[in-house]
Amino acid sequence: MPYSLKDIPFFSALDDQALKRLERISYFKTYNAGELVFYEGDMPTKLYILVDGVLRLYKTDSKGHEIYIHQFTPTSMVGELANFEQIPFPASARFITKGAVLKIEFKDMEEDFFKNPEISMQIIKSLTRKVKILSNVIHHEMILTSEAKVAKLIDENAEIFEKIKNNQIAQIINVSAETLSRTLTKLKHNKIISIDDKYVITILDRDALKKLYIDL
Amino acid sequence: MPYSLKDIPFFSALDDQALKRLERISYFKTYNAGELVFYEGDMPTKLYILVDGVLRLYKTDSKGHEIYIHQFTPTSMVGELANFEQIPFPASARFITKGAVLKIEFKDMEEDFFKNPEISMQIIKSLTRKVKILSNVIHHEMILTSEAKVAKLIDENAEIFEKIKNNQIAQIINVSAETLSRTLTKLKHNKIISIDDKYVITILDRDALKKLYIDL
DNA sequence: CGATACATTGAACAAATTCAAAGCTGGTGG
DNA sequence: CCACCAGCTTTGAATTTGTTCAATGTATCG
Numbered sequence: 001m002p003y004s005l006k007d008i009p010f011f012s013a014l015d016d017q018a019l020k021r022l023e024r025i026s027y028f029k030t031y032n033a034g035e036l037v038f039y040e041g042d043m044p045t046k047l048y049i050l051v052d053g054v055l056r057l058y059k060t061d062s063k064g065h066e067i068y069i070h071q072f073t074p075t076s077m078v079g080e081l082a083n084f085e086q087i088p089f090p091a092s093a094r095f096i097t098k099g100a101v102l103k104i105e106f107k108d109m110e111e112d113f114f115k116n117p118e119i120s121m122q123i124i125k126s127l128t129r130k131v132k133i134l135s136n137v138i139h140h141e142m143i144l145t146s147e148a149k150v151a152k153l154i155d156e157n158a159e160i161f162e163k164i165k166n167n168q169i170a171q172i173i174n175v176s177a178e179t180l181s182r183t184l185t186k187l188k189h190n191k192i193i194s195i196d197d198k199y200v201i202t203i204l205d206r207d208a209l210k211k212l213y214i215d216l
Numbered sequence: 217m218p219y220s221l222k223d224i225p226f227f228s229a230l231d232d233q234a235l236k237r238l239e240r241i242s243y244f245k246t247y248n249a250g251e252l253v254f255y256e257g258d259m260p261t262k263l264y265i266l267v268d269g270v271l272r273l274y275k276t277d278s279k280g281h282e283i284y285i286h287q288f289t290p291t292s293m294v295g296e297l298a299n300f301e302q303i304p305f306p307a308s309a310r311f312i313t314k315g316a317v318l319k320i321e322f323k324d325m326e327e328d329f330f331k332n333p334e335i336s337m338q339i340i341k342s343l344t345r346k347v348k349i350l351s352n353v354i355h356h357e358m359i360l361t362s363e364a365k366v367a368k369l370i371d372e373n374a375e376i377f378e379k380i381k382n383n384q385i386a387q388i389i390n391v392s393a394e395t396l397s398r399t400l401t402k403l404k405h406n407k408i409i410s411i412d413d414k415y416v417i418t419i420l421d422r423d424a425l426k427k428l429y430i431d432l
Numbered sequence: 433c434g435a436t437a438c439a440t441t442g443a444a445c446a447a448a449t450t451c452a453a454a455g456c457t458g459g460t461g462g
Numbered sequence: 463c464c465a466c467c468a469g470c471t472t473t474g475a476a477t478t479t480g481t482t483c484a485a486t487g488t489a490t491c492g
Contacts, residue, residue, distance in 0.1 A: 061359050062431075069354075081347045084340075090351045120336040124300075127343035131297045134350035135306045138285075142357055143277050146448065167470060176449055181472055215278075362480065383438060392481055397440055 003028040003051055003100055008075055010049060013118030021112065025105040030098070037078075037093040037101060044082040044089060047106040050074050053099015059091045067141075068172050070133050071096065077126040141174060144213060149173045150183040151212035154193060158201040219244040219267055219316055225291055226265060229334025237328065241321040246314070253294075253309040253317060260298040260305060263322040266290050269315015275307045283357075284388050286349050287312065293342040357390060360429060365389045366399040367428035370409060374417040 005011055005019055005026075014022060028051070031037065037048060040059060050072050057069040057078070069091055072078055082089045083106045113119050140149060153160065153173055160169060170180040187193045192205045192212075203209055221227055221235055221242075230238065244267070247253065253264060256275060266288050273285040273294070285307055288294055298305045299322045329335050356365060369376065369389055376385060386396040403409045408421045408428075419425055 059355070059359060062361070062364075067358055081344060081351065084344050085348060087348075090355065114337060114340070115333070117331070117333055117336065120333065120340065121330060123340055124330070124336065124343065127340065127347060128297060128300050131343060131346045131350060132301060132303075134347060134354060135297065138350060138353055138357070139275070139306065141354070142283055143275060145278070165470070177471075178450085178473085179448060181470095185472080381438070393439075394441085394482085395480065401440080 003102070005102070008049060008051060008102065010075060010077065010119075010122050013116060013122075014112070018112050018116070022104070022109060025108045026102055028100055028102050030100040031095045032098050033095055035095050037095065038089050040090065040092040041088045044079055044086075045105070046103040047080060047083045047109070048078040048093075049102040049104065050076045050078055051100050051102055054096040055099060055101075056094050056096050057091050058094070066171070068174055069137055071172075076129075077123075080123070080126060081130070146175045146179050147183050147186070148213035149175060150180060150187070151209050154187070154201060154203065155206070155209050155213070158203065161195070161199045161201050219318070221318070224265060224267060224318065226293065226335075226338050229332060229338075230328070234328050234332070238320070238325065241324045242318055244316055244318050246316045247311045248314050249311055251311050253311065254305050256306065256308040257304045260295055260302075261321070262319040263296060263299045263325070264294040264309075265318040265320065266292045266294055267316050267318055270312040271315060271317075272310050272312050273307045274310070282387070284390055285353055287388075292345075293339075296339070296342060297346070362391045362395050363399050363402070364429035365391060366396060366403070367425050370403075370417060370419065371422070371425050371429070374419065377411070377415045377417050 005023060011019065011022065031053065037055065038044070051074050053074070055072045055076075055078065057072065058066045059069060061067055078093060078101070079089060081087070113123065140152075144152065150173065153169070166180055166184075167177055170177040173180075175183075184193075184195065187209075188195060190208070192203070192208045194202045194204055196202070221238060227235065227238065247269070253271065254260070267290050269290070271288045271292075271294065273288065274282045275285060277283055294309060294317070295305065297303070329339065356368075360368065366389065369385070382396055382400075383393055386393040389396075391399075400409075400411065403425075404411060406424070408419070408424045410418045410420060412418070
């Protein structure tokens with residue numbers, strides 16, 4: 001296994017003694033694309049540090065649809081809320097690529113973690129990031145219309161259309177493939193964007209595009 | 217002004233020197249019911265500690281409707297995400313009752329805050345709470361149907377119907393008053409609940425009630 | 433008692449998903 | 463080389479879930 005605790009920026013502040021203790025209560029685990037790391041509703045026993053790959057966080061609705069929340073890339077702490085609060089995971093996590101996590105027996109580590117000011121700072125950063133992510137999810141899903149979501153995505157990350165299929169993009173912004181298709185057609189028709197045969201999007205009228213999702 | 221820094225559990229760990237510094241860069245402000253503390257989109261300059269009253273956090277959608285996020289009661293830190301990250305407030309805050317906040321010039325305090333392990337711990341707790349709140353908002357608004365929201369509210373907090381008007385309850389769970397009315401009628405009709413003339417709800421079939429919002 | 437707010441009900445509307453069918457596209461094997 | 467198939471995309475129609483609008487009914491409280 002080529003992974004090492006030393007390579008995790010998160011623990012750079014731990015002294016050798018603490019690192020030894022951490023080594024004893026943690027291990028690396030690799031995953032293949034598609035494998036689940038934890039499931040919504042499960043009680044947590046481990047804290048996760050994503051060290052390799054892309055890990056998708058999602059919820060499942062009553063009809064069995066996945067609602068995309070976020071995709072993490074290394075190095076990220078995952079599952080801290082459930083661990084800190086001893087509550088079931090509020091979402092599921094599945095690897096999109098192959099990857100690896102460090103699994104930590106959190107309870108055994110709690111003291112070392114919260115006593116160490118450097119680690120506390122890291123935790124604060126991680127939690128702050130989560131609040132920001134969730135706050136964005138709320139804005140995205142409760143405030144923006146489908147058209148606004150598409151407009152925002154194009155404005156902020158038009159290149160994604162060259163990289164992945166509309167299919168997958170629709171999943172990421174939580175709209176149906178049909179709605180995405182119809183919205184793109186509408187934007188083209190309104191001369192706000194154009195799309196070539198290689199899925200390269202050209203923004204013809206950025207002001208109009210922004211107006212579709214800014215303010216509200 | 218009857219408020220004192222000493223009464224804020226949050227700062228119990230600060231030494232006299234730090235307290236003095238804090239005193240110099242903070243002040244208490246009282247509000248009447250209905251007054252705004254900050255507005256979605258504004259850039260933050262101050263960090264807030266709610267010390268009195270009920271403070272509602274909400275977002276505004278494109279049609280000008282308020283989307284209820286949470287109501288804070290003392291003692292709560294409010295606005296830390298925007299302050300830590302130097303980003304616009306993602307939501308607005310308005311007092312529901314009369315109340316008061318401590319306003320802190322955050323930048324001047326940052327070092328004292330993050331260096332002190334007790335305060336770091338408090339910040340971690342506060343952020344953890346925020347993640348939990350937002351996670352619940354997402355579950356509530358993206359997973360549950362209107363009927364599920366009403367069922368959950370009745371199961372967890374049926375007494376609220378005796379305390380406030382359906383009107384207000386509808387706002388809190390983000391459904392229209394009409395939808396709430398129709399859902400209550402349906403639950404009564406299905407013999408899952410009954411409501412007397414004083415708005416006291418009796419749950420006749422708790423299993424059926426739970427089934428309406430548990431799993432999904 | 434009468435004004436004002438709150439609750440209920442039905443009908444129209446809105447936004448997006450679902451379902452179904454048809455059109456493309458790109459890679460593979462014959 | 464091209465015919466085919468599987469997987470995307472597109473399009474239209476039906477459906478779903480809730481809000482909005484309007485009217486009426488019911489409390490409540492000076």
